[in-house]
Amino acid sequence: xxxxxxxxxxxxxxxxxxxxxxxxxxxxxxxxxxxxxxxxxxxxxxxxxxxxxxxxxxxxxxxxxxxxxxxxxxxxxxxxxxxxxxxxxxxxxxxxxxxxxxxxxxxxxxxxxxxxxxxxxxxxxxxxxxxxxxxxxxxxxxxxxxxxxxxxxxxxxxxxxxxxxxxxxxxxxxxxxxxxxxxxxxxxxxxxxxxxxxxxxxxxxxxxxxxxxxxxxxxxxxxxxxxxxxxxxxxxxxxxxxxxxxxxxxxxxxxxxxxxxxxxxxxxxxxxxxxxxxxxxxxxxxxxxx
Amino acid sequence: xxxxxxxxxxxxxxxxxxxxxxxxxxxxxxxxxxxxxxxxxxxxxxxxxxxxxxxxxxxxxxxxxxxxxxxxxxxxxxxxxxxxxxxxxxxxxxxxxxxxxxxxxxxxxxxxxxxxxxxxxxxxxxxxxxxxxxxxxxxxxxxxxxxxxxxxxxxxxxxxxxxxxxxxxxxxxxxxxxxxxxxxxxxxxxxxxxxxxxxxxxxxxxxxxxxxxxxxxxxxxxxxxxxxxxxxxxxxxxxxxxxxxxxxxxxxxxxxxxxxxxxxxxxxxxxxxxxxxxxxxxxxxxxxxxxxxxxxxxxxxxxxxxxxxxxxxxxxxxxxxxxxxxxxxxxxxxxxxxxxxxxxxxxxxxxxxxxxxxxxxxxxxxxxxxxxxxxxxxxxx
Numbered sequence: 001x002x003x004x005x006x007x008x009x010x011x012x013x014x015x016x017x018x019x020x021x022x023x024x025x026x027x028x029x030x031x032x033x034x035x036x037x038x039x040x041x042x043x044x045x046x047x048x049x050x051x052x053x054x055x056x057x058x059x060x061x062x063x064x065x066x067x068x069x070x071x072x073x074x075x076x077x078x079x080x081x082x083x084x085x086x087x088x089x090x091x092x093x094x095x096x097x098x099x100x101x102x103x104x105x106x107x108x109x110x111x112x113x114x115x116x117x118x119x120x121x122x123x124x125x126x127x128x129x130x131x132x133x134x135x136x137x138x139x140x141x142x143x144x145x146x147x148x149x150x151x152x153x154x155x156x157x158x159x160x161x162x163x164x165x166x167x168x169x170x171x172x173x174x175x176x177x178x179x180x181x182x183x184x185x186x187x188x189x190x191x192x193x194x195x196x197x198x199x200x201x202x203x204x205x206x207x208x209x210x211x212x213x214x215x216x217x218x219x220x221x222x223x224x225x226x227x228x229x230x231x232x233x234x235x236x237x238x239x240x241x242x243x244x245x246x247x248x249x250x251x252x253x254x255x256x257x258x259x260x261x262x263x264x265x266x267x268x269x270x271x272x273x274x275x276x277x278x279x280x281x282x283x284x285x286x287x288x289x290x
Numbered sequence: 291x292x293x294x295x296x297x298x299x300x301x302x303x304x305x306x307x308x309x310x311x312x313x314x315x316x317x318x319x320x321x322x323x324x325x326x327x328x329x330x331x332x333x334x335x336x337x338x339x340x341x342x343x344x345x346x347x348x349x350x351x352x353x354x355x356x357x358x359x360x361x362x363x364x365x366x367x368x369x370x371x372x373x374x375x376x377x378x379x380x381x382x383x384x385x386x387x388x389x390x391x392x393x394x395x396x397x398x399x400x401x402x403x404x405x406x407x408x409x410x411x412x413x414x415x416x417x418x419x420x421x422x423x424x425x426x427x428x429x430x431x432x433x434x435x436x437x438x439x440x441x442x443x444x445x446x447x448x449x450x451x452x453x454x455x456x457x458x459x460x461x462x463x464x465x466x467x468x469x470x471x472x473x474x475x476x477x478x479x480x481x482x483x484x485x486x487x488x489x490x491x492x493x494x495x496x497x498x499x500x501x502x503x504x505x506x507x508x509x510x511x512x513x514x515x516x517x518x519x520x521x522x523x524x525x526x527x528x529x530x531x532x533x534x535x536x537x538x539x540x541x542x543x544x545x546x547x548x549x550x551x552x553x554x555x556x557x558x559x560x561x562x563x564x565x566x567x568x569x570x571x572x573x574x575x576x577x578x579x580x581x582x583x584x585x586x587x588x589x590x591x592x593x594x595x596x597x598x599x600x601x602x603x604x605x606x607x608x609x610x611x612x613x614x615x616x617x618x619x620x621x622x623x624x625x626x627x628x629x630x631x632x633x634x635x636x637x638x639x640x641x642x643x644x645x646x647x648x649x650x651x652x653x654x655x656x657x658x659x660x661x662x663x664x665x666x667x668x669x670x671x
Contacts, residue, residue, distance in 0.1 A: 001512060001513070001516040004512045004515075004516075004541075005509060005512055008506075008508035008509055008512060011506075011508070012506055012508075115558060116529045116532075116558065116562055117562075118561070118562055118564070125540065127539070127540045129542070134540055134541060134542060136540055205505060209505040209506065209533060209537070210533075210536060210562075211505055211529070211532075211533055211562065213503070213529075215503065216503070216505065219501070219503070219504075251508075251509050254498075254509045254510070255509050255512065255513060258499075259498040259499050259500065259509065259510055259513075260472050260498075260499035262500075262501065262509075263501065
């Protein structure tokens with residue numbers, strides 16, 4: 001049972017990690033929390049369902065289209081809801097983010113209804129037994145994709161020109177602008193990448209659990225946000241690590257202590273870590289100069 | 291000050307509504323037994339969150355009234371349903387209860403729907419000596435609400451216990467896994483099952499909670515797989531049940547029996563669960579697959595009148611009105627006589643089963659046993 005529960009934990013943790021990357025990247029660049037990100041994940045799921053089920057496209061065509069559409073949603077959110085008030089108080093952006101979150105949920109309810117839908121992607125879940133442990137192709141997919149995407153993200157941020165621009169923008173938007181970097185484009189790019197990752201997570205959840213509904217982004221978004229904070233918000237490896245830690249801790253807590261307190265374990269570990277290391281596990285401590 | 295003025299306006303409006311209701315009933319203020327129509331109250335939520343259920347109840351009750359009227363009424367008198375909106379709000383329910391209780395032409399009342407409303411109306415109906423029959427309040431507290439408070443829906447405990455007896459006595463399961471949603475409803479059902487299993491001498495080997503709307507059940511299913519459980523009993527709703535049914539095959543549990551109460555009875559269970567939903571066993575009181583002639587006649591009449599299939603609460607609304615009409619047919623429209631008749635009523639067949647009342651006014655009836663075959667609900671004889 002231990003190994004099986006570990007695999008269960010890693011699978012949900014991988015999903016949290018993919019969503020957490022979106023939170024952490026946006027925070028890294030703009031120092032704001034994009035509370036609508038959980039709903040971007042939900043939109044990714046519905047768009048994946050829309051392109052496969054409603055338009056009847058093969059998933060190899062449908063999923064990239066869904067990812068592109070979700071990226072477009074993310075970029076639009078930044079353009080419409082965040083950019084006009086970027087210079088305003090951070091609290092204004094927070095309220096705006098909550099507004100976007102409510103808007104996206106209601107949009108999904110209006111278009112697809114409030115009921116739970118099946119995902120029907122055309123990919124069937126296959127399970128393999130290894131001794132006492134069962135693993136499915138989707139579980140393996142979640143874990144492999146997480147690792148691959150993290151490496152890709154790491155290379156993009158650290159080894160490419162746009163990565164340098166991202167890091168510069170993250171350091172100081174004003175200085176980056178003075179150096180000739182089109183910071184608006186970098187910010188749009190960041191939102192786009194974060195949204196694509198959320199869409200990937202959404203599609204994986206959709207295939208694996210075969211259920212989509214408009215408020216599904218809330219609990220996933222909240223856990224992923226906790227994962228980003230736990231790992232050290234702003235840090236890409238931190239978000240990955242935080243996702244896996246939250247996934248494994250909540251699974252083991254539910255398995256060995258009490259399943260009724262599953263969420264309490266997820267947020268409990270966050271509180272404990274923050275008491276001892278307020279910047280998160282891999283977070284960098286910033287000294288504010290007055 | 292402003293609030294007082296508003297209340298006054300509101301009360302005036304209610305009074306006006308009451309008056310028009312009276313005048314539409316022939317302008318008669320005679321007592322129930324002397325007027326030329328028989329009037330039954332129907333106090334249900336027609337606005338607010340429970341509006342849809344309230345509308346179903348009204349439609350269902352109207353079918354029962356229409357059936358009696360088409361057959362020539364009762365002693366030559368036509369029956370009229372007097373509908374009042376309690377908005378699903380307990381203070382509103384008290385106002386409506388006063389209105390109906392003070393109108394002496396009202397013989398008995400179908401209502402209320404929400405347990406909080408039934409309980410808010412109960413002291414008023416009991417003091418005025420008018421019967422209220424709830425078509426939807428399943429809370430335990432309604433049992434002790436008074437001699438004039440009845441209901442045609444059973445408590446959650448009745449179904450939970452029935453399910454436990456089915457699993458242990460008839461199917462022979464000795465080791466049960468209980469998965470329940472982390473709400474008052476799920477917790478209450480889990481407790482009922484725990485007590486019932488203890489009484490029946492069976493073991494609950496796994497008892498795990500899940501959050502409403504959860505998508506991942508791998509943790510709890512892994513625990514079930516590593517236990518001795520022979521069947522899973524669900525204390526929750528259809529969406530979660532469908533996901534549990536679908537995910538169980540990943541843990542080598544594809545042949546694990548899943549059972550539940552009527553909270554999982556929904557087409558969504560089949561749509562979402564697909565092939566995995568086949569073979570699920572469940573209890574329920576009303577289904578379009580019902581083999582009862584009364585239920586099938588009700589469904590046909592409802593479809594003809596409203597052009598849609600009746601929801602479960604429509605059937606309960608029908609039964610609540612049916613019980614009242616049966617009483618009036620036997621003992622007349624006198625309020626006290628109706629109460630006396632109902633307190634000993636036994637074996638009245640309605641759309642949701644055969645209704646008898648215990649000494650507390652709670653209905654006693656056995657649910658149907660159902661399963662899903664090839665994506666359709668089927669009643670097990």
